[in-house]
Structures are given as C-alpha cells and as structure tokens.
Amino acid sequence: xxxxxxxxxxxxxxxxxxxxxxxxxxxxxxxxxxxxxxxxxxxxxxxxxxxxxxxxxxxxxxxxxxxxxxxxxxxxxxxxxxxxxxxxxxxxxxxxxxxxxxxxxxxxxxxxxxxxxxxxxxxxxxxxxxxxxxxxxxxxxxxxxxxxxxxxxxxxxxxxxxxxxxxxxxxxxxxxxxxxxxxxxxxxxxxxxxxxxxxxxxxxxxxxxxxxxxxxxxxxxxxxxxxxxxxxxxxxxxxxxxxxxxxxxxxxxxxxxxxxxxxxxxxxxxxxxxxxxxxxxxxxxxxxxxxxxxxxxxxxxxxxxxxxxxxxxxxxxxxxxxxxxxxxxxxxxxxxxxxxxxxxxxxxxxxxxxxxxxxxxxxxxxxxxxxxxxxxxxxxxxxxxxxxxxxxxxxxxxxxx
Amino acid sequence: xxxxxxxxxxxxxxxxxxxxxxxxxxxxxxxxxxxxxxxxxxxxxxxxxxxxxxxxxxxxxxxxxxxxxxxxxxxxxxxxxxxxxxxxxxxxxxxxxxxxxxxxxxxxxxxxxxxxxxxxxxxxxxxxxxxxxxxxxxxxxxxxxxxxxxxxxxxxxxxxxxxxxxxxxxxxxxxxxxxxxxxxxxxxxxxxxxxxxxxxxxxxxxxxxxxxxxxxxxxxxxxxxxxxxxxxxxxxxxxxxxxxxxxxxxxxxxxxxxxxxxxxxxxxxxxxxxxxxxxxxxxxxxxxxxxxxxxxxxxxxxxxxxxxxxxxxxxxxxxxxxxxxxxxxxxxxxxxxxxxxxxxxxxxxxxxxxxxxxxxxxxxxxxxxxxxxxxxxxxxxxxxxxxxxxxxxxxxxxxxxxxxxxxxxxxxxxxxxxxxxxxxxxxxxxxxxxxxxxxxxxxxxxxxxxxxxxxxxxxxxxxxxxxxxxx
Numbered sequence: 001x002x003x004x005x006x007x008x009x010x011x012x013x014x015x016x017x018x019x020x021x022x023x024x025x026x027x028x029x030x031x032x033x034x035x036x037x038x039x040x041x042x043x044x045x046x047x048x049x050x051x052x053x054x055x056x057x058x059x060x061x062x063x064x065x066x067x068x069x070x071x072x073x074x075x076x077x078x079x080x081x082x083x084x085x086x087x088x089x090x091x092x093x094x095x096x097x098x099x100x101x102x103x104x105x106x107x108x109x110x111x112x113x114x115x116x117x118x119x120x121x122x123x124x125x126x127x128x129x130x131x132x133x134x135x136x137x138x139x140x141x142x143x144x145x146x147x148x149x150x151x152x153x154x155x156x157x158x159x160x161x162x163x164x165x166x167x168x169x170x171x172x173x174x175x176x177x178x179x180x181x182x183x184x185x186x187x188x189x190x191x192x193x194x195x196x197x198x199x200x201x202x203x204x205x206x207x208x209x210x211x212x213x214x215x216x217x218x219x220x221x222x223x224x225x226x227x228x229x230x231x232x233x234x235x236x237x238x239x240x241x242x243x244x245x246x247x248x249x250x251x252x253x254x255x256x257x258x259x260x261x262x263x264x265x266x267x268x269x270x271x272x273x274x275x276x277x278x279x280x281x282x283x284x285x286x287x288x289x290x291x292x293x294x295x296x297x298x299x300x301x302x303x304x305x306x307x308x309x310x311x312x313x314x315x316x317x318x319x320x321x322x323x324x325x326x327x328x329x330x331x332x333x334x335x336x337x338x339x340x341x342x343x344x345x346x347x348x349x350x351x352x353x354x355x356x357x358x359x360x361x362x363x364x365x366x367x368x369x370x371x372x373x374x375x376x377x378x379x380x381x382x383x384x385x386x387x388x389x390x391x392x393x394x395x396x397x398x399x400x401x
Numbered sequence: 402x403x404x405x406x407x408x409x410x411x412x413x414x415x416x417x418x419x420x421x422x423x424x425x426x427x428x429x430x431x432x433x434x435x436x437x438x439x440x441x442x443x444x445x446x447x448x449x450x451x452x453x454x455x456x457x458x459x460x461x462x463x464x465x466x467x468x469x470x471x472x473x474x475x476x477x478x479x480x481x482x483x484x485x486x487x488x489x490x491x492x493x494x495x496x497x498x499x500x501x502x503x504x505x506x507x508x509x510x511x512x513x514x515x516x517x518x519x520x521x522x523x524x525x526x527x528x529x530x531x532x533x534x535x536x537x538x539x540x541x542x543x544x545x546x547x548x549x550x551x552x553x554x555x556x557x558x559x560x561x562x563x564x565x566x567x568x569x570x571x572x573x574x575x576x577x578x579x580x581x582x583x584x585x586x587x588x589x590x591x592x593x594x595x596x597x598x599x600x601x602x603x604x605x606x607x608x609x610x611x612x613x614x615x616x617x618x619x620x621x622x623x624x625x626x627x628x629x630x631x632x633x634x635x636x637x638x639x640x641x642x643x644x645x646x647x648x649x650x651x652x653x654x655x656x657x658x659x660x661x662x663x664x665x666x667x668x669x670x671x672x673x674x675x676x677x678x679x680x681x682x683x684x685x686x687x688x689x690x691x692x693x694x695x696x697x698x699x700x701x702x703x704x705x706x707x708x709x710x711x712x713x714x715x716x717x718x719x720x721x722x723x724x725x726x727x728x729x730x731x732x733x734x735x736x737x738x739x740x741x742x743x744x745x746x747x748x749x750x751x752x753x754x755x756x757x758x759x760x761x762x763x764x765x766x767x768x769x770x771x772x773x774x775x776x777x778x779x780x781x782x783x784x785x786x787x788x789x790x791x792x793x794x795x796x797x798x799x800x801x802x803x804x805x806x807x808x809x810x811x812x813x814x815x816x817x818x819x820x821x822x823x824x825x826x827x828x829x830x831x832x833x834x835x836x837x838x839x840x841x842x843x844x845x846x847x848x849x850x851x852x853x854x855x856x857x858x859x860x861x862x863x864x865x866x867x868x869x870x871x872x
Contacts, residue, residue: 273425277416277432284436285409293501294532294547299492301522302744307642307689308806311829315810315822327824334811334827337834381817388820 058107059129059209060240061085066215072226073238075217079227082235089115092239096122101233104138105209106130108239113137124237125202127229129209130172139205140198141178145190148174150208152220157184159195161228165221172208204229324384325377332373335391342398362397369394402444403534408541412436436541443537447544448483448506450535455550457528462738465559466649468519471552473531475514477506485535485543489516495526495554504533520556523691524742528552557737558691561648562699562856569703569860576868594618626708628872629767630863631795632697633759636690636743637717637750639774643686644804645852687852690745692802693772696856700770701736703860705729707867711736715743716758718751725762752783756791768796768872770859775801775840775849777832785839792844796871798862799840800848802855803833 056065061073061083073083086092089110096102102124110116116134120126128138135142150171155162162168162184174190177183183191185207192207206229211222230236306312318327336354340347343357351374358373359366372394378384415432422428459471477483483506491497496519506512520526531550536543594610597617610618634640701711706729713736715721722739724732750773759769769791773784784799791797811826813819837847846866850858866872 270420270422270425273429274416274420277419277429278413280429280433281409281412281416284404284412285406288404288406288409291403291545293486293488293534293545294490294530297490297492297529299494301494302688303641303747305642306686306806307644307804308810309642311804311807311810311825312822314828315818315825318821318825319818323821326828327821330824330828330831331820333831337831381820385815385817385820388814388823392814 057241059105059212060107061238062240064214067213069212069214069217071214071217072212072223072230075223075227076231076236079231080234081231084235084237085240086237087240089119089239092237093118093122095235095237096124097235098123099233100124100235100237101127101230103127103129103230103236103238104132105212105239106132107209107241108132109241110134119239123201125204125233127204127206129206129212135205139203141196142194142205143176143178145174145176146188148172148187148192148207150210153185153187153192155184155193156186157182157191157193159184159193161232162193162225165225165228168221168225169211169216169219170206170208172206172210174207175205322381324381327384328377328387331388331391335395336373338395339398342395358394358398361401362394363401364397403543403545404440405536405540405543407539408436408440411439411541439539440542443539443542444544445537446481446539447537447542448477448481448485448508448535449479450483450533450544450546452478453483453533453546453548454478455531455548457550457552459552461553462555462557463518463520464557465520465523468517469554471516471518471528471554473514473516473550474511475504475506475533476511477508480508482507483533483535485533487514487534488532489514489550490529490532491516491518492526492529494522495520518554520554523556523558523740524744526554526556555738555741557741558694558698559649560695560698560733560737562695563702565699565857565860566702569699569857569864570706572864573703573707573867576864593621595621625867625870625872628709629712629763629765630700630704630709630770631712631714631759631763631767632700632770633755633772634690634693634697634713634715634721634740634743635717635750635755635771635773636715636721636745637779638745638747639750639776639779640690640693641688641745641747642774642804643688644692644802644806645686647685647687648853688745689774689802690743692852692855693800694740694743696800696859697740697770697772698733698736699856699860700863702733703863705732709872712762713739714758714762715740716750716755717746718748718754720758721746723762749779750783753787756787759791760794763795766795768798768863768866770863771797771799773799773801775799775833775836775847777836780836785843788840788843788845796846796866797844798846798848798859798866800855800859800862803849803851805851808851 056067057063058067060068060070062068062070062085064070073085076083084095086095092102100123102119102122104110104119104126106129110119110133113134116137120137120140126138128135132138135144148171150169152167153170154167155165157163159182168185170185170192171187172192174186174188174192175183175194176190177194178196181194181196184193184195185191187207193204195202195204197203210216211219212226212230217223217226317323332351336351337347339345339354339358340349343354343361345354345357349357352370355370355373356366358364359369362369372387372390378387412432415428415436419425419428419432454476456474456476457471458474460469463469471489473487473489475483475487483504485504486501487504488501489497498517498519502514504512504514518526528550530547532545532547534543534545594607595618597606597619601619605619605621607618607620610620697713701713704711710726711724711732712726713722713724715723721743724735724739727735763769771784773779788797807826807829810822811830813823813826833849837849840847846862848855848859848862
C-alpha cells in the first residue's frame with residue numbers, strides 16, 4: 001500500500017518535473033532566439049544605414065574598381081614607365097627628379113599651401129588632372145574660364161600627344177591659355193588641355209580626370225591620350241589618396257579646403273555623454289556586486305596528505321636513480337619471505353636455502369632458481385621487469401605444487 | 402548601505418535619455434542627482450537593522466553524514482517593516498543551506514528562519530555571523546549590518562563500524578554462556594551453580610555441591626568481567642596520512658573554503674569527490690586518525706557490553722582528550738564527544754610521555770590498545786624503547802591501519818616504473834613485518850588490517866584475548 005502510494009507520488013513528481021523542464025527548455029530556446037536576432041540585427045544595421053556609394057578609391061593606380069586607375073597603371077608599366085605610387089606630398093617630392101613626371105589628380109590630398117608650394121618647386125614635369133586643390137600654386141598663370149560637360153571632343157591643336165590620340169573624353173574645367181602655351185580640346189571659351197613651360201617645368205593641366213579611370217579608359221582615344229601624357233617620362237610619380245586621410249602630411253585641411261573631420265567629430269555630442277552615463281551605470285553596478293552580504297568566512301582545515309606518499313616518493317627515487325640493486329633486493333627479499341612459509345623453511349633461513357627448497361619442490365634445476373632469488377643485480381630495467389615476473393612465476397609454481 | 406541591481410539598471414536607462422536629449426551634459430548631472438536622491442530616500446525609508454535581535458534554537462550535535470536544522474528567530478523591534486535578505490554564515494564545512502534567504506518581518510514581530518546543516522567534516526562548527534540587508538521600498542538601496550549570533554555544532558565521528566557490533570555481541574554472548582549452546586563456558590571465572598541437564602559437559606559437574614544436594618549440579622563459567630581497557634589514540638603526525646576511500650562519499654573535509662557561489666546543495670553522499678578517485682589514490686581518503694577512531698568506538702562499545710571498564714586517551718605530545726571512569730551507558734556518547742574535535746597534530750608523537758600518561762592512569766593491570774602506525778622510524782625511536790615499561794605491567798595491543806595503496810603498488814608489474822614502485826612498496830611491507838615481529842617478540846599483540854577490515858579485526862582481537870582469558 002505504502003509502496004503504491006510512494007510510486008504514485010514519485011510518478012506525479014517526475015511528470016511535473018519533466019513538464020517544468022520542458023517549459024524551462026522552451027523558455028531557454030526563446031531567449032536564445034531573441035539574443036541571436038538581436039545580434040544579427042545589430043550586425044546588419046550599419047550595412048542598412050550606410051549610404052549607397054561605390055566603393056574604391058578615386059584615381060588610385062592600385063585600385064581596380066570602376067573609379068580606380070589600375071588599368072592605366074598597368075598599361076604604363078607595360079610600356080616601360082615606372083609608376084611610383086605615393087600618398088603624401090612629402091613622399092612625392094622625395095620621389096621626384098629631373099626625369100620624372102608628377103601626376104596630381106583631384107583625388108590627391110595636398111594638405112596645406114606649403115605642401116603645394118613644395119610640390120610646385122619639386123624637380124621634373126607636372127601633370128594636373130581635374131579639380132586639384134591649390135591649382136593656382138601648381139599651375140600658376142592658368143585661369144578657369146568655365147565648367148564644361150565631359151564628352152568626346154576632337155583635339156583641334158598641334159600638340160603631338162593629342163593629335164595622335166584623336167578624340168577623347170574631356171571637359172570639366174576650361175582654361176584660358178596663358179601666353180606661350182598650347183591648348184587642345186577646346187570647350188566653351190577655353191581649352192580643357194593646356195600645356196606650357198614654367199620655370200623649366202613642363203606643366204600640363206587637364207580639365208577633367210575621368211578618362212583616366214578604369215571605367216572610361218577603353219573608350220575613344222582615352223587610353224592613347226592618357227598613355228601619351230602620363231608616359232612622357234620614364235618615371236611617373238602618382239600622388240594618390242592614402243588609406244587614412246589623417247596620415248597625409250600636414251593633413252589639417254581636406255581636399256576641399258575644409259578642415260578634415262576626425263572620427264571623434266563625426267560622433268554626435270550626445271553619444272559621448274551617453275557613454276559617460278554608461279560608465280556611471282557600470283560603476284553603480286560594480287558597487288552593487290562588490291558589496292558582500294557579510295564577511296568572508298574562513299576555516300582552519302586539516303592537512304591533506306596521502307599516507308602512501310612516502311612509499312610513492314621512495315618509488316620515484318628508485319626510478320630516478322635507476323636503483324636496480326635496491327629494487328631487486330627488495331623484490332627478492334619479499335619473494336623469499338612469502339616463499340619460506342609455503343616451503344616449510346624457517347623464517348630465518350637464508351635466500352640460498354629458500355632457493356634450494358623451492359627448486360626441490362618444483363623439480364627445477366637449483367642453479368637458475370638460486371640465480372633468480374640471490375643472483376647478481378639486473379643489468380638494465382628490462383632485466384628488472386623480467387626478474388619481477390620470474391619471481392611471480394616461481395611463487396605461483398610453489399603455491400600450485 | 403548597499404546598492405541593488407535596480408539602481409544600476411536605472412543608471413543604464415538614463416544613458417538612453419542622455420543619448421536623445423538636446424543638452425546631454427545637463428541630463429547626466431540631473432540623472433546623477435535624481436539617482437542620488439532616490440537612493441537616499443530609499444535608504445531613509447528602509448526598515449532599520451540596528452536594533453534587530455536574534456535567537457537561535459536547535460540541536461548542537463550531529464553525526465558526520467547526518468543533517469540538522471538550526472532555527473534563527475529574527476525580532477524586529479523597529480517601527481518599519483523589514484524586507485530583504487538574510488545570510489546565516491557558517492564555516493564552509495558546516496554545509497549550511499540555503500546560503501541566503503528572503504526576510505520579511507513586520508514591525509514589532511518576529512520570524513523564524515531555518516538553516517539546514519550537512520557537515521562534511523568532523524569537529525566543532527561555528528555560526529560566524531548573521532548579515533541582514535534591508536531593502537528600501539523602491540528597491541534601489543539597502544541598509545546592511547552584520548550581527549553575531551553564536552552557536553556551535555559538534556560534528557561527531559560517524560561510528561560507521563557499528564554495523565559490525567551485532568555479530569560481535571553474538572560472539573560475546575556465546576562466550577558468556579548465555580547462548581543456548583551449553584558447552585562449558587569459555588572463560589575462567591566461576592559464575593554459578595545450576596542443575597545438570599542432559600547435554601552438559603560432565604567435566605563441569607561440581608561433585609561437592611552435588612553431594613550436598615540430591616541433584617547433580619554443574620558449575621557454569623563466564624569470561625572475566627570488570628577488566629580494564631585503555632584505548633590510546635596516537636594523534637601525532639603519522640595519524641594525518643590519508644588512507645583508503647572515505648566511506649561517506651565525501652572525505653572528512655572536502656569543502657570549498659570561503660567560496661561564495663560554490664556552495665550549492667551538497668547534501669547527501671557522493672557529490673563526485675569520493676568515488677571518482679580510486680581507492681587510495683589521493684586525498685579523498687580518511688586520515689588514519691578517523692579509521693582509528695572508528696575502530697576505537699567499536700571496541701569501546703563491545704568492551705562496555707562485555708562488562709569491562711573502558712578509558713580513552715588521545716595523546717601526541719600532550720593529552721588531547723581523555724575519558725575515564727565513564728559509566729557503561731554514557732561511555733559511547735562521552736567518547737564520541739571527546740573525539741569530535743581531535744585533529745592530527747603535525748608533530749612527532751612523544752612515546753615516552755604517552756607511556757608515562759598510560760602508567761599514571763592505569764594502576765591496575767589492563768589492556769592497553771595503542772592505535773598508531775607501524776612506521777619503522779617512528780617506532781624505533783619512539784615506542785619500542787618504552788614498550789617494556791608498558792608490557793611489564795599491562796597487556797599491550799598495537800593496532801595500525803594498513804594502506805591498500807601499498808598492496809596495489811606492490812602488485813605492479815609490466816613496466817620498469819611499476820616494478821620500481823613495487824620494490825618500494827615491498828620494502829615498506831618488509832619493514833612493517835619486521836616491526837610486527839619485533840613487537841610480537843616483546844609480547845605485544847599486533848593488529849594490522851586494511852581500512853575497511855580494521856575495526857572488526859580489532860574487535861576480533863579483543864574477543865580472542867577475552868576468550869583466552871588473557872585480560
């Protein structure tokens with residue numbers, strides 16, 4: 001009766017426990033799903049919020065996207081022109097020499113006026129493409145006439161590079177030619193390509209740089225014009241935009257002449273304060289967790305030591321010193337002690353007497369038994385192991401006989 | 402005072418407000434002020450803890466392996482309701498549960514909380530402190546205070562070998578002649594005369610008494626009574642070594658010292674500490690001292706039932722505990738009480754002092770049971786020189802627990818490492834058997850048995866001595 005009741009009670013308990021377990025597991029799964037959704041959402045949010053803009057670096061000789069100029073760089077190298085990609089004006093000045101051509105595009109970050117002046121004083125020729133900053137320093141004497149649409153235009157001039165290339169996508173800034181200059185690809189009142197010599201440098205200014213990009217290089221005579229202009233010298237120093245604008249020398253101002261904005265400037269002011277408030281929250285939480293509910297209780301515990309530690313220590317000592325003599329002695333003495341009562345020999349008997357008695361009992365030759373019980377120490381560890389096994393065998397034989 | 406998680410949550414929520422507010426700096430300041438104001442208000446409105454009074458009730462003795470319940474009455478004389486948590490802190494090896502409990506005492510009333518102790522170690526366990534955290538109505542902050550509410554629980558040796566007692570008592574009755582087997586009673590002490598019944602040993606017929614009466618009368622015999630047994634427990638360094646597997650699942654002191662979260666439900670045997678590690682493989686065993694105590698208790702129970710007087714002495718360099726002249730009914734309880742707080746001292750036992758203590762206590766001839774270790778070095782320097790003094794006046798029985806790990810190592814074969822260990826173990830066994838032989842030559846009885854067999858082996862040795870009339 002009691003047993004039945006107990007079993008029923010147990011059954012009910014088990015059932016409810018299982019149900020509770022299922023519920024708990026279900027709740028756990030729900031929490032897990034929620035956490036996973038939150039994490040995924042947090043990961044996807046920046047991608048959704050980010051503006052839809054092409055990736056890649058504009059007019060960069062190492063960039064293979066549509067706005068990059070990797071194709072031109074490769075073509076130049078195929079024609080034997082050394083392309084040196086630099087990211088700062090200082091590096092560009094350092095790389096420049098009498099036989100170099102310095103390419104400055106609208107993507108080049110010059111930083112300050114001083115940097116532009118140093119660039120302008122650098123040896124070698126200059127090719128300026130598009131809306132480069134500090135144009136008045138880099139190409140003095142040029143005046144902007146108007147801004148024209150970029151389209152295919154004929155050269156209509158005597159410049160060899162332009163004539164050979166033929167029609168090309170030009171436009172952008174239209175320059176008025178200073179005296180002694182050559183203007184090509186006329187648009188509006190001026191020309192979109194102007195070349196003149198200033199202070200010993202040949203300066204070539206282009207109204208627009210888009211024909212240098214991977215996207216447009218293959219159209220019209222773009223590739224030919226670009227190769228003719230950029231490949232005029234054996235070495236081309238290409239001032240490209242760096243990965244980090246802050247690395248640009250004297251990078252206080254950006255390409256647009258506005259102050260460069262660091263990551264800190266882009267964060268709304270409230271976020272800093274919110275982080276500060278979160279620090280306060282963490283501090284409060286730390287205070288909550290740090291306050292113990294009462295003191296730590298200590299207790300004097302007895303020593304924990306195995307009684308067998310001395311024996312194990314002795315075994316390790318034997319092992320480390322390879323003390324085969326002592327080990328063999330101990331094993332033999334123990335075997336003789338166990339054999340003596342079995343053979344009816346007094347405990348005081350010597351090992352030889354025990355060996356003789358054992359040989360007589362088992363019908364073996366006394367020689368090997370004597371060698372086993374009172375022979376020389378084993379030569380190596382294998383012999384010791386064999387000795388232990390042989391002693392066991394002898395003991396078993398005596399016991400069974 | 403103490404803050405709560407709710408205060409932290411409030412501060413974290415304020416961060417969202419700061420993020421959206423037009424003047425974030427001001428909001429941060431305002432949030433801090435508001436939080437401080439709320440916390441202060443909560444502290445002021447929380448029930449006072451200063452005047453709380455505590456009373457304990459419950460048992461103060463438990464056998465190792467058992468549980469007991471300690472009540473704690475919280476008296477709130479203050480004008481406000483006391484809500485919060487209470488921690489009744491005991492020493493870790495007292496196994497107190499639950500670790501913290503909810504508390505709700507209306508003003509002027511009292512509530513009784515219950516703490517269950519499941520000690521994992523022998524000895525005196527003390528209640529260290531009672532800490533009360535009284536949370537305010539908003540749940541943002543709490544007043545906290547720690548009180549002392551002393552209580553001591555003595556955890557007694559478990560006396561696991563008592564299961565061997567009925568069999569030994571049956572043997573004793575057999576010897577006593579009360580058993581139906583009507584042989585000439587073992588023992589040498591004349592008990593009484595009674596009428597001859599068929600089956601009695603004719604050699605026990607008392608002819609003189611038969612001549613006086615018209616009937617045949619036999620003498621009955623019984624073992625000696627009122628002999629003295631002095632159990633001496635060696636509490637020196639050799640008794641600290643751990644042997645075998647702790648029989649209760651946990652060792653006498655498997656406990657997590659002071660850990661805050663680790664003290665889960667540890668009730669009942671076998672939370673994975675004992676059985677996992679094989680026999681003798683480490684610290685999971687019992688100290689030699691505990692095995693000796695177990696055997697001593699069985700011997701004392703048996704001797705008391707056999708009509709002998711039992712005294713107890715624990716000694717290393719001084720007397721650690723003693724029981725003398727206890728009545729037969731009180732003997733066991735006073736012995737476990739005396740044994741409970743004894744721990745092995747890490748000093749070399751002073752055998753000469755021990756012999757002197759024994760000689761001064763036992764004026765008449767008695768059976769001196771020495772519960773010690775048959776350690777060659779300790780024996781040769783300590784006990785052997787003073788043993789003649791003892792054995793001249795008393796019958797000495799030396800009893801020691803053998804280590805199963807040694808036998809296990811001695812059987813090791815196969816690899817060089819195992820054989821070296823086996824040689825070391827054989828060497829120890831050889832030394833031990835030499836010590837045993839030396840002791841026997843001096844007329845000392847020796848009991849050397851594995852932990853599980855130790856208590857019954859000692860009881861059997863006692864019964865054998867009694868049957869042989871050597872007491």
